[in-house]
Amino acid sequence: MNESQISLRLSSLLELSSLLKEREQELQEVQQTFGRSFLKASSHYPDLEGTEISHHAELIKLHLDKLTDTMAHLASISKLAPEQMAETDDHRAEELERITG
Incomplete structure (x- = not known):
């Protein structure tokens, strides 16, 4: 890989x-808004906690948490130095070769 390719x-x-x-910030905002909305709804409808809607709300929250974690992980990967990326690329190539070998 030459210098211009690395720079690009x-x-x-x-x-x-x-x-x-x-995107991570947007997800966090959605998650916070969702949490506030659910709390507000549950204060108006006390029986909401045991309903199917409550179950779906928990699943949505869980998925938002996972998405936020994934976005943070992707952001940290993209901050790797070129040398680290090359090592990671070499490691992936070795894994692919071993799997497909």
């Missing part, structure tokens, strides 16, 4: 990192 890749990764951070 690094630029792309920085852009990706920025986009991932924005």
Whole structure:
């Protein structure tokens, strides 16, 4: 990989990192809004806790948590130095070769 390719890749990764951070913040906002809305609804409808809606709300919250964690993980990966990325790429290539070998 030559210097211009590394520079282009690094630029792309920085852009990706920025986009991932924005998406992570959006997910956190959705999660907070959802939590407030559910609390407000449950205060108006005390029987809401034991209903199917409550179960779906918990599943949605769980999935939002997982998405937020995944976005944070992706953002951290995109911050790897070029040398670290090369090592990761080599490791993936070895794994693929072993699997498909």
